[in-house]
Amino acid sequence: MQHAQLLPLISSTFDQMPFNQLLGLKVTRCDLEQAEVRFDWSERLIGNPVQQILHGGVIASVLDVVGGIMAVSSALHRMQDIQTDELIKRLGKMSTIDIRTDYLRPGRGQHFTATARVIRGGNKVAVCRMELHNDEGIHIALGTGTYLVG
Secondary structure (H helix, E strand, C coil), X not given: CCHHHHHHHHHHHHHCCHXXXXXXXXXXXXXXXXXXXXXXXXXXXXXXXXXXXXXXXXXXXXXXXXXXXXXXXXXXXXXXXXXXXXXXXXXXXXXXXXXXXXXXXXXXXXXXXXXXXXXXXXXXXXXEEEEEEECCCCXXXXXXXXXXXX
């Protein structure tokens, strides 16, 4: 699959997921090097109303989404000459096996960016490293995810 085709395909697939819509996630980058997802602060994402910070589940979910996008991107790049129908079928079978989230700082900011890179990409499993930063570049959380890709 050509890289120019990846971002629109993956973006449209992830944009259609109701949970991603609820969080306000937008896929902004998807290539061999990195995947990136952005979202804006919203009061409905608050986990601590006194401190006005992101819910830990939101942080973990965003890291999982961006890690999954990176794992899918890596796997799809290895699938040459695959038809769209087969591709969509395979996308539906890819899933998270395990994820670890380390919370480094409170989730404060107006805008947030989550990025992911592949640590190991195999035929059946991919392992990714994810990070979440706010609009000031403050590192809020990091994660490691293992994804079923084949």
